[in-house]
Amino acid sequence: MLFERHPSTSIHPKACGINQRTTEILRVMGVEENVYAIAAPAEIAGRTAWYTSLGEEGKEVFSRDAWGGGQYAAEYAQHSPSRYCILPQIKLEPILKRRAVELNPHQIFYGNEVLTTEDHGEFAEVTVRNLRTGDVSRHRGTYVIVADGGRQFTTQLGVEWSGEGDLLTMISAHIRSPIRDLHPDNRNFITWFTNPAMGGSTLTGYLYQLGPWPEAMTSPEIEEWMFVCAQAADDPTKFDAETALARARKTIGIPDLDMKLISLSEWTVNALYASQWRVGRHFLVGDSAHRIPPWGALGMNSGIQDANNLAWKLSMALKDPGRHYDSLLDTYYEERAEVGKRVGQTSLNNMRSHSGQIDRVMGISASQSQAENLAAGAAFFDKGHPEYAEKQRLIQLASQALDTEFKAPGYEVGWFYPSADINSEGGATHGGQQLADGTLVHHTYYMSTIPGHHLPHAWVTRDDRTVALRDLLDLDALTLFVENTLEERIDEHRVKVVVVGRDGWQDQTGQWEKYRGVDWSGGVLVRPDGIVAWRGSLTQARDEGWTRLVDRILKVVNMDATIEWFGATTFRVKANGLVIFLDTWLERPDVLPKVLAIDDVTEADYIFISHAHFDHLPGADKIAIKTGAHVIANGEAINVLRLAGVPEDQLIPVSGGERIPLFTLERRQAAARGEIDIAPGPPGAPEAPDAKLAAASVHVWPSLHCLMPGGSHADVPAIMDTGKEYIGGASQYACTLDITFGMKYGLLKIGDHMPRDAMDSGMRSFVDYVNGPARDCMSHFDGGQLMHNFLFGEGKTLLWNGHLGGYDGILKTVQPQPDVLIQAIAGRANLNGRPFDGSAAQFAVQVSKLLGEPKKVIWCLHDEAPIKPWTVDVSPATQAVEKETSSKVTSLQLGKSDVLF
Structure with missing residues (x-):
């Protein structure tokens, strides 16, 4: 679907030069010949010149071939089946519109303004107002291409701009005037003026032909032209029809020239670049991603080439509901952003070269007096002047320096994507x-x-x-x-x-x-x-x-990675032939939903434990003994599991900093039989395959347990609002890294403080749970909270942080930065071992930014519990993360498998 707020195509000529890479795209679209039919004839399209004016006193500074015309025609013909052509955007757009309607007749909507656009994780939605009827409607799609010229949505999506902006104010006047017969050499598509009396190139202006072709070649009365000039910073003129035409006549140098204004536009010169071109399901193209000066005719071409780079990638992604091509879509920015920046800088340099090259050789400058400029201009044209020969030599060198604008096939067709x-x-x-x-x-x-x-x-x-x-x-x-x-x-x-x-x-x-x-x-x-x-x-x-090979080229994640959530911080990940448990709290208090029984767990390759508390570690012993899974956990948890009977060769104690390759069961068994390469290890360590055979790897990092959201047990709220801000250190209870500090208020001691008949059913179920068999596989002390960064190949990374805490020095240096973040969102945040001043939502935003704004965020430890806080309201955290970062929150349903990446 296409939504355009204007009633039809452009009413102002805008860009004109269409280079060969763009005409190749038009060729694929089936409109190349339609464009050529009304484009400028070859004798016009390939030439440009500099004049002081076109009047009786006007003189030619120099002229040259350009854009593959004249002497460059044979060279350019080797580059492409298509040719460089000149056609103003006002004429090109109707051709493109007709073709779009042919291909998609019922989904092109002019006169419809997009009011908002939102990313809902699994789909995008735009709100649209029909400007004729006032009706407002909503439309859902898989992706949104933002092409509003950078006027609104780039900023609204939170994307920042860099570069140089508002460099010059320019005036463009679309006129109808019989100029060709008055021009000394009407082969020139663009005539650049550098009048010493008006301060040089930029302030004098330029003039280019608009056709309509081929009729204008023989019918002067219908000739259309574009006159463009800069407005000096101290010039108070408010340009209207009268002042614009007067300025054009002054520059052209024919005071009584018959001239009618068709349209007038004021615009600013910018060389600005968006910091990102993809925000979730939104993609920026053209001026929404880069605002490029028109010198060199690279702006419109770059925009069309942006879309061409993106279109086939979107097509592949749309045909694959599994979203395996998400990394391919990321290459849009990777490939096109550097092209956009280079084009912008080149165009800016081209603009400055007119005064920096031509005016400099002529000896004129906007900073000199009119008398000084006139004297310098006279010397340039006076064959008897002692500097005449040198100036003519220098002007030819200046012409060569302007090749970046007029003869630059490397810029026009030779750009490439190093990545x-x-x-x-x-x-x-x-x-x-x-x-x-x-x-x-x-x-x-x-x-x-x-x-x-x-x-x-x-x-x-x-x-x-x-x-x-x-x-x-x-x-x-x-x-x-x-x-x-x-x-x-x-x-x-x-x-x-x-x-x-x-x-x-x-x-x-x-x-x-x-x-x-x-x-x-x-x-x-x-x-x-x-x-x-x-x-x-x-x-x-x-x-x-x-x-x-094709998967590698297209960066396809062909592993069908899935994730299941079983409550609290317990997940099961299946990827690359591995089955991985993140915590194992499956057998829970009776009042909590249980969606997977340990008896139903038939396979596991690895178990990762975030820390040793009762709602994380229990079950790890049974699953490890049953499946032979290796358990990677801190020393406290490993000791508990050792006492619970887990074989020593399945236990891998860690404390943070370790990088561990992960192998499928088949590879581990083959290594044990000596059938594949074995990695050297410390004495006594179990034999493992060579790391090159790993199906994935994990980097273990120290992290921190959350703090209680209050100054004492009595302060713990019934509902934990992730938007509530907590300030100050409060008590030892609030600051401890172990929420069961001294076990004074821990569940094992709660009977000392509260009679059983005073407990509700939920509290009793927890007391019974921690005093039952589970107490044999848990610890009162966390043993050191851990965070795990999993790399599954093809650049796909998952970071699991099972509590609302962490060290900012670690978070900001984690590499590779995660595509998916599993983040606990309960309690008060613990940053660097001290209470975080702010809300859980604000902490989550900070974590996302430190990690480079992962594409997907999954909350955990927020589900309902029969002890305080009874529930956790995650909506403030979700809203804050999605508003202040490019991350999108995905909600998982208990026991339901979902695509991980």
Whole structure:
């Protein structure tokens, strides 16, 4: 669905230059020829010039070919099947709209303003107002693409901007005027003015043709132009139709020029970049992600190329409800953000080069007097002046310096994605496209099949049909270009094979053979957006497995990781062939729901215990003895389990700082039989497989137990509000790291303070529980709270923090930062061993930020309990985390399996 608040497409010309990478996208969309039909003719589209004015006293400073025109035409034709073209956005948008309506006739809504957009974890929702009727409606979707020009939602989503803003105020006047016949050289698409009397380039302005083509070439009365100039900071002029036309006539230098204003726009020059391009289910594109100056015509092109990078990734993600492509979606920012920043800086430098290069050579400046500028300008044009020859030489050098705007195929089509170079083949210079310091080479496009680069252009022929290689790309899969027809069938549905050579398409010019980078036994794998994803030996690809290779390229998490919650802090995670328990409090007091009996637990590879208290450790002994699972816990918990009969070779004591590889049962058994590599270990330690065979790993960290939400036992609230702020240290009771301090108020001693008949049923059930068999597998003392960071491969990380506490020095240095955070949200927060001043919600926000704002947060230790606090209201914590960070809270149902990542 598309919602646009304006009643139709743009009414102001806006951007005009469409570079080859963008026309390639238009080609795929099926509108390339429609664009060419009304674009500027070739004799206009490839030339530009500088003048003092077009009047009787006006002089040409210099002129040059540009944008693949003139002397550059043959070079640019080698780069792409498409050509650079000139068409104002006001003419381009109707073509795109018509195509969109053809493809999706009932989901394009103009005159509809998006009021709000929200991420609800499993879906996104926008609120929309129909500006004609006033009706307000809500619409749900899987993802939201934010393309509002950065006017509203980037900031509302909490994304910050960096860069340079409000650099200049510019005035754009869309006019109708018969200028072509008055122009000394009407081949020039853009005429730049640098009038010494007006202070140089920026303040004088520029003028470019708008067509309409081809009619305007022979009908002066319908010619349209755009006049643009900067407004000096101390200029109080309020531009309206009269003042704008007067300013245009002054710059052009023809006082009586017939001119009618069509539209007027005031705008500011910005080079700003959003700090993130994805916020949960929201993606920023175009000016919502980067605001780029127009010098170089890279802004609109970058926006369209942003969308092209994102579209195929969204398509793959939407076809997979398991959300295995979430990491692929993250590459949108990874790949495009650096392109956006470079484009912005290049465009800004282009703008400054007009005064920094042209004006400098001419000797004029906005800071000089008019008399000084006029004298300098006269010297530039006076052939008898002693500096004339030198100035003419320098102006040619200045023209070359402006190549970054007018002849920059490296910027226009040579950009690439270093992060997509999965095997690091590019080295320091990526085939010559960048310097060793990382600077992109602008003057030349070096075609290459290094992963991350664009598929080189080549024309191929088959059955009297000639197409470009890009025309053979599949939009729903990766395309594998091979020469060997034996590789025509690959058992991987995400790969389509195209044969170039032998019995397939014929490379008539030899261009593909020159640049493909592999021999007949190899292949080149290309993404739907034309970016090379992989190249190499087909034998090696088969050895790795095509599915595994494609998963690696697309960053697919193909492990079907799941998580189940059984109350309090007890979870079961299944991933990579492992079954992992996080705490084991399954046999609970009678008044609490029990959704998994220990007798029903048939397999477990590892048990992790956060600490040794009664609501965390019980059950670990029975599960470990029954399944043979290894138990990783602090020394106090390990001693309890040892006394409970858990075999010594299943116990792994930790205190924080350990990195432990995790192996499937099959690997551990194979290691015990000596069938696979064994890792060296300390004397007496059980034999373990080599770490390279691990299915996952965990990094154990010290953490802290929460504190009680009050100054004494009597202060504990019936309802723990995670939004309530607690200030100050209060008593020893509130500050202790062990909530059963001295066991004065602990459950084992509660009978000394409260007669049994004074207890309610809930309290009695807990007293009975801790005085029953469970007391053999618990401790009054926590033994040192632990936090665990699990790495499951493919970059997917889970951090489990089973209490509302921690050390900020550890939280902010945990690597890799987690994708998912399981965070306890009960009690008063304990930061660095002292009571946290603030609410549980505020602490949770701080934890999320320290951890880099995990995508998903899961609360625990908040479910109903028959002792104080009876319940925990987590809504303030959820609202705070989702408002102040990009993290999204996911609520799990007891005993229900959910996707982990």
